Amino acid sequence: MPDRPPCKQPKPPRGKSVMVIDPDPQVHDLMAAFLSRLNIEVIAVHSAREAISCYKELLNNNMPPDVVVTALNLMSYRDTGQLEDCGEIPLDGAYTARLIRQMDPDATIIGFTALADTIWSDKLKRAGAEAVYGKSIGFDSLAAKIQDILS
Numbered sequence: 001m002p003d004r005p006p007c008k009q010p011k012p013p014r015g016k017s018v019m020v021i022d023p024d025p026q027v028h029d030l031m032a033a034f035l036s037r038l039n040i041e042v043i044a045v046h047s048a049r050e051a052i053s054c055y056k057e058l059l060n061n062n063m064p065p066d067v068v069v070t071a072l073n074l075m076s077y078r079d080t081g082q083l084e085d086c087g088e089i090p091l092d093g094a095y096t097a098r099l100i101r102q103m104d105p106d107a108t109i110i111g112f113t114a115l116a117d118t119i120w121s122d123k124l125k126r127a128g129a130e131a132v133y134g135k136s137i138g139f140d141s142l143a144a145k146i147q148d149i150l151s
Contacts, residue, residue, distance in 0.1 A: 016150050017041040019058075019065040021051040021096060022112075023074055031069070034143035040066075040150070048074045048091030055100050055107075064104055067146055070096055070129075072113040072120050094123040101128035108149060112142055 020031045020042055028044035035042055043058070043065055045051045051070070058064050070093040097109045109129045115121055116134030124132050130149075133142060 015039050015041065016067075017043055017063075017065045018067045018069055018146060019043040019045060019051065019055065021045050021048070021068065021070040021074065021093065023047065023071070027071070027112075030139045031142075034139045035146065038143060038147050040143075040146065048093070048096040051096050052091075052099050052103075056103060059104055064107065066108065066150055068097070068100060068107055068109045069112050069142070069146070070109065070124075072111060072115045072124060072132075092120070094120070094127040094129075097124055097129050098127040110145070110149075 016039070018031070018035060018040055020028055022028065023046050025044075025046070028042065032042040032044070043054065045054050051068075055064065055068070072093040074092055074096065093111060093113065097111075100107050100109060107128070109127075111121060111124045111129045111132035112135060113121065113124075113132065114135050116132050116136075121132040131145075133145065
């Protein structure tokens with residue numbers, strides 16, 4: 001994973017890219033491991049606020065990610081072990097997807113969440129996600145689905 005924040009000093013894309021919105025850095029690491037095998041770059045963001053800012057910056061630089069993968073619950077456990085909101089208002093994956101879709105109607109958005117097959121995942125689909133997958137499908141299956149989308 002790069003040490004720099006993902007959207008500072010945008011660079012020309014080397015190929016296909018996927019923005020992964022999840023508060024868990026292990027999800028970013030696993031997505032990067034599986035997608036790098038397919039020569040797909042991962043843009044890792046941890047919160048709704050960071051995702052919206054990053055997407056806007058990439059879009060303004062004519063480099064939007066090819067796919068956005070978002071969790072539904074964008075709350076984060078900090079080192080203190082307490083649940084902490086990642087923004088001023090509770091921005092979930094569905095609201096984030098809606099804001100990205102408003103910025104870029106052509107954005108390809110999918111959900112990857114432990115909360116698949118819930119009313120909340122239906123909210124994500126209504127916000128513009130093409131599909132919502134449960135984390136139980138595994139990272140290898142998600143990488144294959146992303147590869148299918150990109151081909």
